[in-house]
Amino acid sequence: MREIDVMEITKAVKRLCVEANRVLPRDLEQSICASAARENNPTGKAILQDLCANMDAARELQIPVCQDTGMAVVFLEVGQQVALVGGSLEEAVHEGVRQGYVEGLLRCSIVADPLRRVNTNDNTPAVIHTRIVDGDRVSITVSPKGFGSENMSRMNMFTPSASRQDIVDYVVEVARLAGSNPCPPMVLGVGIGGDFELCAYLAKKALCRNVSEGNPDPFYQEMERDILQAVNQLDIGPQGFGGNTTALSVAIETYPTHIAGLPVAVNVGCHVTRHKNLTI
Secondary structure, X not given: OXXXXXXXXXXXXXXXXXXXXXXOOHHHHHHHHHHHHXXXXXXXXXXXXXXXXXXXXXXXXXXXXOOOOOEEEEEEEEEOOEEEEOOOHHXXXXXXHHHHHHHOOOOOOOEOOOOOOOEOOOOOOOEEEEEEEOXXXXXXXXXXXXXXXXXXXXXXXXXXXXXXXXXXXXHHHHHHHHOOOOXXXXXXXXEEEEOHHHHHHHXXXXXXXXXXXXXXXXXXXXXXXXXXXXXXXXXXXHHHOOOOOOEEEEEEEEEEEXXXXXXXXXXXEOOOOOOEEEEO
């Protein structure tokens, strides 16, 4: 067994919260800037160029790339040969978020109760997803999720009779209904299968995939391309001003499901679909 003090988890989460909010994944940044050259709408092209300048400024000034620094979503993959010592794993994650947001001067947006709406003032608690995996390492991915895009996300419990085209049409309709609200160009994470809650998890996890990587299954990779093409024909465009760059990427994740169901979830990401990973 390999021992890891949970204090190391706190330090890693703190660092990832700050870095994820200041610098976008390189593949996403390149996709945004490359799309400026392909955009056919002059206003959309100018907006994409401004987004690229904004990313440069955030990196140079070490400030958040977006004012909504999101709810901290943390994916943990804990090796089964790891012994975590020195305290609670979940408390260590929350403490890392607390330190990252307060000391990193990131906007704190979490309320302690969904109806009473009193801010916790340190962006805790985080949303934590933990998996036990092989090995003696702990992989941590922090994905700050803004709610301009999160509020546009949807899911549907299809019947097994639903066709491939039905699902393509559904994802495109989610993007159409979202319109300018999620600060396009969007990244669309799609979960297909599992059950009600796993389907939504798959859609959120899909947003952490490199935007230049397709699903390893050619069937779903082609489906991703078809959805992306259809979404980019909606003429929503960058920030909703029209154009052919409404979405940058579509990522589908799947899981086996019950013979009587076909859950589909769409988690909408904005152009700052942030995530940062570190392995201890």
